[in-house]
Amino acid sequence: MLTPTRHEIILEQLERYQTVKIQDLVNETGASESTIRRDLSQLENANKLKRVHGGASCLHQTSEELSIREKAAQNLNEKVAIAKEAASLIRDGDCIFLDAGTTTYQMIPYLKGRNLTVVTNGVTLLEELTENQVPTYLTGGFVKHKTRALIGRGATHSLQQYRFDKCFLGVNGVHPSHGYTTPDPEEALVKQTVLTLSQEAFVLGDASKLNELSFSSIASLQNATLITNENDPERLSPYQEKTNVKVVSS
Amino acid sequence: MLTPTRHEIILEQLERYQTVKIQDLVNETGASESTIRRDLSQLENANKLKRVHGGASCLHQTSEELSIREKAAQNLNEKVAIAKEAASLIRDGDCIFLDAGTTTYQMIPYLKGRNLTVVTNGVTLLEELTENQVPTYLTGGFVKHKTRALIGRGATHSLQQYRFDKCFLGVNGVHPSHGYTTPDPEEALVKQTVLTLSQEAFVLGDASKLNELSFSSIASLQNATLITNENDPERLSPYQEKTNVKVVSS
DNA sequence: TCAAAATCGATCAAAATATATCAAAAACAA
DNA sequence: TTGTTTTTGATATATTTTGATCGATTTTGA
Numbered sequence: 388m389l390t391p392t393r394h395e396i397i398l399e400q401l402e403r404y405q406t407v408k409i410q411d412l413v414n415e416t417g418a419s420e421s422t423i424r425r426d427l428s429q430l431e432n433a434n435k436l437k438r439v440h441g442g443a444s445c446l447h448q449t450s451e452e453l454s455i456r457e458k459a460a461q462n463l464n465e466k467v468a469i470a471k472e473a474a475s476l477i478r479d480g481d482c483i484f485l486d487a488g489t490t491t492y493q494m495i496p497y498l499k500g501r502n503l504t505v506v507t508n509g510v511t512l513l514e515e516l517t518e519n520q521v522p523t524y525l526t527g528g529f530v531k532h533k534t535r536a537l538i539g540r541g542a543t544h545s546l547q548q549y550r551f552d553k554c555f556l557g558v559n560g561v562h563p564s565h566g567y568t569t570p571d572p573e574e575a576l577v578k579q580t581v582l583t584l585s586q587e588a589f590v591l592g593d594a595s596k597l598n599e600l601s602f603s604s605i606a607s608l609q610n611a612t613l614i615t616n617e618n619d620p621e622r623l624s625p626y627q628e629k630t631n632v633k634v635v636s637s
Numbered sequence: 638m639l640t641p642t643r644h645e646i647i648l649e650q651l652e653r654y655q656t657v658k659i660q661d662l663v664n665e666t667g668a669s670e671s672t673i674r675r676d677l678s679q680l681e682n683a684n685k686l687k688r689v690h691g692g693a694s695c696l697h698q699t700s701e702e703l704s705i706r707e708k709a710a711q712n713l714n715e716k717v718a719i720a721k722e723a724a725s726l727i728r729d730g731d732c733i734f735l736d737a738g739t740t741t742y743q744m745i746p747y748l749k750g751r752n753l754t755v756v757t758n759g760v761t762l763l764e765e766l767t768e769n770q771v772p773t774y775l776t777g778g779f780v781k782h783k784t785r786a787l788i789g790r791g792a793t794h795s796l797q798q799y800r801f802d803k804c805f806l807g808v809n810g811v812h813p814s815h816g817y818t819t820p821d822p823e824e825a826l827v828k829q830t831v832l833t834l835s836q837e838a839f840v841l842g843d844a845s846k847l848n849e850l851s852f853s854s855i856a857s858l859q860n861a862t863l864i865t866n867e868n869d870p871e872r873l874s875p876y877q878e879k880t881n882v883k884v885v886s887s
Numbered sequence: 888t889c890a891a892a893a894t895c896g897a898t899c900a901a902a903a904t905a906t907a908t909c910a911a912a913a914a915c916a917a
Numbered sequence: 918t919t920g921t922t923t924t925t926g927a928t929a930t931a932t933t934t935t936g937a938t939c940g941a942t943t944t945t946g947a
Contacts, residue, residue: 527777
């Protein structure tokens, strides 16, 4: 049996059972213990698994929540400043859409006690929203495991019931010629749908997102007002030429 | 059994019952008492649990979560027994609806690693479902503050996209002549909608729900199979006359 | 309160597993 | 083919994990 085949088997077993014993792999592959050990060492170096006494276990799985928290902590000050500005744009009685994401999440404290209705596709936003007693509707859809965002046909179908005064979207990339982009095509589709349903649209993109490009296109720049903390005039001007830009200081 | 597997089991049990006894873990894992003690020490150092005399208890419990968990702890053994029976009825490849509720919540551990698709209107079920890697769709709708259930037009509208092999519903009252009832008319409407979309329907109702009556009518008895832990023949017979009843021992 | 029962922590030897090394086997190139 | 390199399996020597034991401590129930 070839080495890549063995590696494939090991990773398959891991995928399936989370952990795998060396003895089981010996039986499964017919290779010797030494060989399996070498395989496991290699795969560990390649960061594909973690060796444990007696076998190996897969890397992620647990502490999924943590990674979301970690992500939320990146550029936190910038995100809060942008979120605060975004929240200040909301008028009494507005019905708004809040995108799943860490920047939009930071808007929630500023929504407390205000007269508005929120629709979101972000399950992670929900707890915070209900704690702040904001009347909330959730879109339906498939639960994306990594981000707990609701996507797919169910999400776009649910959205058709609503119309929004304003929507607030997070993105991964903002680019002068390629516009707003995000890695997941399904998420991009949801954002596109929201754009068509909103009177006004705002994209929340901190400076680290500017001039970045991601796989799936959402819309061109002029389809939304950009809220950012970038304040270098040179880096800003390509955007200001094509769309409304609100700059916050952080 | 590998160390990570044992740790996983310990944390699962904790998640489920809030506390766990060393003896139970010895039986569950087949490892010795010493080993379990060492595991608990390690997990305590990793800040994943708190050791107590005779076992361990879980740490985190946000205020909101607490009240939900308290409710979930009521009649826990009965609920687990009913949930286990309910889960055993699911066939490979089934697409099922899981109602929001504490009894249906207990079904989730039994769904792990199985080939099925779940649709639910219970936001509280979501975390557990994704942790158990069950592909999950959420209905849309208004988020009911107290229970985090999705209700209203958004929920019923979302549901129309789906068809279910089986649905598993929780109720507040089961009554020989008034059938299944629940306090919230909006929730009742969701349950009714689900019933019309399911090939087979099951209601999970522990003995405390029998002969109880609540404000909103969902359906008459014969519209669903009742799964209960009531085993007094006299109390059971009115139900057995009118519908299928599965009795579990708890 | 006290004594019995249960549980705990520390220790130790046995079992299982890990690492390093080396020669045989296989794959490869000329 | 022959010589070289890579992979493999075996072996010997560490290391880690494990389960049992025992005295100490805590809980339980009268």
